[in-house]
Amino acid sequence: MTATLEVGPVQRARLSAEVTLASRILVPSWPLETFIAVNPLGGLVDRPFSEAIAVAESALGARGTLDEVAFREAHAAGRITDSDLRLTLRRLRPDLIDGAPVSVGGASMSLEDLLVAELHNGEPGPAPLRTSLTRSERANTAVAAAVDAQTIKWCSAFLDAGQSAWPMPGRELGFHPAWRQLARRDRSLPSGVRERLREIPERPEDAALQALSSLGVGPDEHRAQFEAHLVSLPGWAAHVRWRGEHSTGIDLVDYLALRLTYEAVLLAEAGYDPDSRPAATPCPAAPTPGERAVTLARALGVGTIGAVELAPIEEALAGVTVDERRLLWLAAYEGHHRDALLESMARPADALAAARPEAQLVCCIDVRSEGLRRHLESLGPYETLGFAGFFAVAIRFSDVAGGASSALCPVLLAPTNDISELAAPGAQAMVDRNLAGRNALAGAEDGFHHAKDDVLGPFALAEASGWAAAPLAASKTLLAGPYGLLRGRLKRSAAPPAPTDLTVQEGFTLEERGLFGEVALTMMGLTEGFARLVVLCGHGSTTENNPYASSLDCGACGGNRGAPNARVACVILNEPAVRDHLATRGIHIPQDTWFIGAEHDTATDQVAIFDRHLIPETHREELESLAADLERAGEGLSVERGLILPGSRSGRPSRVIARRVRARSTDWAQVFPEWGLAGNAAFIVGPRAMTQGLDLQRRAFLHSYEAAVDVDAGALETILTAPLVVAQWINAQYYFSTVDPAVFGAGTKTVHNVVGGIGVMAGHDGDLQMGLPWQSVADGDRLVHEPMRLLAIVQAPLERIAAIVDRNTILQHFFNNGWVSLAAREGFEDVWQRHTPHGWEPWTTGEERER
Amino acid sequence: MSRDGLTRMTKFEVVVSGADAQAVRQVFKAAGATGFTSLSGVSGLGHDGYHQGRLLFNDQAALELLISVVPDEQADALLAGLRPLLDEVPGVMFLSETYVSRPEYFV
Numbered sequence: 001m002t003a004t005l006e007v008g009p010v011q012r013a014r015l016s017a018e019v020t021l022a023s024r025i026l027v028p029s030w031p032l033e034t035f036i037a038v039n040p041l042g043g044l045v046d047r048p049f050s051e052a053i054a055v056a057e058s059a060l061g062a063r064g065t066l067d068e069v070a071f072r073e074a075h076a077a078g079r080i081t082d083s084d085l086r087l088t089l090r091r092l093r094p095d096l097i098d099g100a101p102v103s104v105g106g107a108s109m110s111l112e113d114l115l116v117a118e119l120h121n122g123e124p125g126p127a128p129l130r131t132s133l134t135r136s137e138r139a140n141t142a143v144a145a146a147v148d149a150q151t152i153k154w155c156s157a158f159l160d161a162g163q164s165a166w167p168m169p170g171r172e173l174g175f176h177p178a179w180r181q182l183a184r185r186d187r188s189l190p191s192g193v194r195e196r197l198r199e200i201p202e203r204p205e206d207a208a209l210q211a212l213s214s215l216g217v218g219p220d221e222h223r224a225q226f227e228a229h230l231v232s233l234p235g236w237a238a239h240v241r242w243r244g245e246h247s248t249g250i251d252l253v254d255y256l257a258l259r260l261t262y263e264a265v266l267l268a269e270a271g272y273d274p275d276s277r278p279a280a281t282p283c284p285a286a287p288t289p290g291e292r293a294v295t296l297a298r299a300l301g302v303g304t305i306g307a308v309e310l311a312p313i314e315e316a317l318a319g320v321t322v323d324e325r326r327l328l329w330l331a332a333y334e335g336h337h338r339d340a341l342l343e344s345m346a347r348p349a350d351a352l353a354a355a356r357p358e359a360q361l362v363c364c365i366d367v368r369s370e371g372l373r374r375h376l377e378s379l380g381p382y383e384t385l386g387f388a389g390f391f392a393v394a395i396r397f398s399d400v401a402g403g404a405s406s407a408l409c410p411v412l413l414a415p416t417n418d419i420s421e422l423a424a425p426g427a428q429a430m431v432d433r434n435l436a437g438r439n440a441l442a443g444a445e446d447g448f449h450h451a452k453d454d455v456l457g458p459f460a461l462a463e464a465s466g467w468a469a470a471p472l473a474a475s476k477t478l479l480a481g482p483y484g485l486l487r488g489r490l491k492r493s494a495a496p497p498a499p500t501d502l503t504v505q506e507g508f509t510l511e512e513r514g515l516f517g518e519v520a521l522t523m524m525g526l527t528e529g530f531a532r533l534v535v536l537c538g539h540g541s542t543t544e545n546n547p548y549a550s551s552l553d554c555g556a557c558g559g560n561r562g563a564p565n566a567r568v569a570c571v572i573l574n575e576p577a578v579r580d581h582l583a584t585r586g587i588h589i590p591q592d593t594w595f596i597g598a599e600h601d602t603a604t605d606q607v608a609i610f611d612r613h614l615i616p617e618t619h620r621e622e623l624e625s626l627a628a629d630l631e632r633a634g635e636g637l638s639v640e641r642g643l644i645l646p647g648s649r650s651g652r653p654s655r656v657i658a659r660r661v662r663a664r665s666t667d668w669a670q671v672f673p674e675w676g677l678a679g680n681a682a683f684i685v686g687p688r689a690m691t692q693g694l695d696l697q698r699r700a701f702l703h704s705y706e707a708a709v710d711v712d713a714g715a716l717e718t719i720l721t722a723p724l725v726v727a728q729w730i731n732a733q734y735y736f737s738t739v740d741p742a743v744f745g746a747g748t749k750t751v752h753n754v755v756g757g758i759g760v761m762a763g764h765d766g767d768l769q770m771g772l773p774w775q776s777v778a779d780g781d782r783l784v785h786e787p788m789r790l791l792a793i794v795q796a797p798l799e800r801i802a803a804i805v806d807r808n809t810i811l812q813h814f815f816n817n818g819w820v821s822l823a824a825r826e827g828f829e830d831v832w833q834r835h836t837p838h839g840w841e842p843w844t845t846g847e848e849r850e851r
Numbered sequence: 852m853s854r855d856g857l858t859r860m861t862k863f864e865v866v867v868s869g870a871d872a873q874a875v876r877q878v879f880k881a882a883g884a885t886g887f888t889s890l891s892g893v894s895g896l897g898h899d900g901y902h903q904g905r906l907l908f909n910d911q912a913a914l915e916l917l918i919s920v921v922p923d924e925q926a927d928a929l930l931a932g933l934r935p936l937l938d939e940v941p942g943v944m945f946l947s948e949t950y951v952s953r954p955e956y957f958v
Contacts, residue, residue, distance in 0.1 A: 009925065013882035013932030020874040021939055046941070205881060245873055388908070412909040519907065714907070722908030807903045809868070809941065810912045 005210045012205040022226035028242035031758045034559040035551040039732030040744045049818035061130030062743035068124040071329035084332035096319045102312040105302030121299035125322035126284035134228040138278035143266045150262045160756035175250035176204040196265040204257035211260035216274025229259045235768030289318035334788045348828045349692035357383035359533040364389030365701045367680045368602045375633035386702035388723045389556040391569035392520040395419045408557045417507040421500045430498035437495025499613040504571040513572045514581035523715040525706030530593040538562020539600040545668035567597035603665040603674045605634035646672045646779045671749045671775045678785040683727045686795030701727045707796040717804045731790040737771035738787040745771040794824045857950035861926040863919045867942035870911040878932035879919045887919040
């Protein structure tokens with residue numbers, strides 16, 4: 001390092017702001033054990049979508065849409081039609097098609113025809129290239145690689161969540177002090193470098209500023225260099241950003257101080273001249289309008305074309321860039337799906353024949369619930385509703401085993417109430433036996449894994465259990481279904497279920513419980529017409545050997561299973577004092593209505609019902625009937641899913657298909673346990689009559705809402721500012737993981753290595769993977785997830801929706817910047833309206849389509 | 852009003868969305884401020900229209916008011932961090948002189 005730089009509070013404060021602003025290119029990335037779907041470009045939602053993806057393409061070298069080749073293949077397959085393209089041009093770029101026809105080879109062509117022809121035939125633009133580069137990436141790539149290697153080494157050591165046997169010395173001091181003490185003793189570095197590392201300043205801000213000075217980076221370039229270092233390993237930086245927001249001893253200033261310090265000392269050791277300005281990599285250029293005009297003329301069969309004829313073609317094409325063409329394709333791709341979806345909801349479903357439903361099932365808004373609801377409704381007079389799966393109780397939950405508690409609520413919230421699970425009265429012995437059995441099973445499994453990881457253990461393990469390990473592994477792989485059944489039986493035998501209660505009265509005051517009941521029921525529009533049984537059904541997913549298991553659990557429960565929230569909500573809604581309060585608010589729950597907690601396992605489509613010991617005798621027979629129908633509904637859903645999961649074969653009996661789907665849940669080699677939320681495309685807010693009877697193919701988030709009972713618009717405002725936000729994050733995570741799996745996704749599962757319980761790397765080193773694995777969105781080359789931005793569909797008075805948008809910046813960003821589209825109508829008799837920054841416009845008329 | 856026995860200092864009040872509040876707190880810390888007060892769920896009318904106060908299920912989108920009091924000589928450091936931040940992050944900043952009875956708490 002060079003002579004010590006004078007650094008004071010002014011420089012440190014400015015650096016803090018610059019790091020924050022530079023980090024907006026990345027969003028915090030959660031640890032894998034509570035995987036939270038996020039919009040990877042969430043820091044850019046205050047910009048138009050087109051601008052945000054342009055920034056990402058330049059800064060990250062990431063693609064922001066499918067490429068034109070993929071869109072053209074979708075057109076060839078009928079997924080996009082010329083009618084969709086023309087409608088898109090008329091809606092988004094009427095200025096381009098409002099002009100005199102042009103002559104192409106002597107034939108007259110309308111501007112609309114010309115632009116559609118270019119969409120089909122234009123030369124695709126170059127692949128995006130990252131232009132945000134560090135000094136070492138420009139001047140000495142070996143040093144850049146060494147900086148990355150040091151970053152990965154020290155971050156892995158510090159962030160390790162118990163996977164390694166030897167923790168990083170001094171870890172309790174925080175990242176910068178611990179690294180500062182150890183770096184100078186790192187024998188893998190030359191002695192000259194180690195000597196320079198002795199001069200690392202005590203404060204990370206000072207270390208970063210000193211390194212920047214050594215590198216010859218002036219104050220005007222600080223932010224650009226911060227960004228370049230962040231996007232060099234975006235997965236690690238995004239995770240450190242999350243760590244910094246959760247006070248875990250490391251933040252982005254620490255991270256950048258390390259990277260810049262190594263860059264400065266290694267470049268200095270390599271003789272780098274800080275006054276040099278290494279040239280930036282030139283970006284490949286997109287074809288000019290003139291070149292595009294020639295290409296188009298040739299594609300239209302015109303061999304030679306004169307300058308006079310070429311000029312108006314060139315002028316017409318110049319109105320849209322090559323990059324904008326992809327956005328037009330995207331809008332047409334989305335429009336095709338959206339128009340059909342809205343048209344399918346033109347009329348309400350027939351009302352239930354029975355005056356009082358047999359039972360009501362309230363599921364999470366998760367798209368997978370739509371399948372369960374549809375199948376159950378087909379079996380009898382059941383009513384189903386959708387609500388965020390944390391059921392409005394933001395809790396920190398400790399189960400009866402007493403392990404670490406979990407925050408069971410959307411990450412937009414901090415948990416407000418602590419809930420513990422205890423043995424039910426008189427059931428302590430049963431709970432003790434359950435726990436002993438679980439501990440014995442877990443201990444055997446842990447012991448096996450620890451023995452494998454130990455230095456000498458594997459030798460002893462091979463002697464002691466090698467004879468059994470191989471057949472066991474073979475049966476887990478080849479006989480996953482029977483193995484799973486066997487293990488389930490073993491678990492039930494060793495750890496039979498035991499009744500437990502939840503500390504709801506201790507965790508919530510009566511006032512809170514009353515308020516919760518009112519809010520939850522009003523938000524879901526269930527304020528009258530209660531059935532005798534109302535099931536609040538959370539969800540989770542049981543999979544084996546799957547680092548991404550939590551990505552399949554409930555997003556509204558912070559990437560955890562949702563049963564505890566459903567159980568808590570039921571305890572509250574069954575409480576007489578709460579019902580008395582609700583009656584004063586106009587919500588009269590009949591005395592014979594009983595709320596029951598349940599959980600849908602989305603890998604097996606089986607529904608577990610909880611707290612049976614609390615259910616009144618008078619309701620048991622109905623409950624068994626409902627449970628049987630849930631079993632049938634789940635089996636029907638498994639068959640439906642089985643037909644689209646990889647490796648399925650048609651023509652098999654339904655029972656076999658369902659059994660094979662369920663076997664995936666216990667197959668440790670299965671990379672496609674379920675499709676999760678792949679396909680998600682819409683968020684529908686309104687009564688079930690809008691969608692009942694439609695097969696939405698598990699592609700829509702369904703949130704129940706009755707505008708008539710939401711007089712102050714509070715429920716709709718909450719739905720649009722919370723569940724919609726979570727749905728948008730999920731949608732964007734699937735979207736970007738599909739359009740650029742290398743940067744925004746997690747690549748293929750088959751080469752994943754779990755790092756310290758915090759994430760996965762592809763291979764043995766490299767960047768932490770940010771998004772979803774390829775096997776979550778595609779099967780080989782076939783996309784299973786169609787990357788479309790979310791469409792929000794709301795049935796409510798338009799003025800009410802507009803007023804909510806006007807007072808919530810996040811919604812203005814979503815709807816006005818093109819991240820989410822909004823279609824709305826007041827009632828069934830009204831036509832769909834499109835929300836625009838200038839007001840409501842009719843969605844799509846038949847006339848426009850036919851024109 | 853008598854200010855005898857009180858010490859003059861500079862007060863910063865910053866209103867930003869909950870999602871950006873952490874960045875403001877980091878600037879306070881980097882600039883050497885010894886503490887701050889934050890009020891979440893504030894509402895009001897600004898040049899972009901009315902801003903909703905507390906949202907039921909979203910702490911990040913609601914506005915937060917952060918207050919820090921520093922000796923006058925530290926004000927430049929806070930300004931050096933807050934001004935570039937607020938050039939790009941939606942929010943407002945108020946700076947005013949204030950008087951405290953226990954100056955040692957703020958140094």
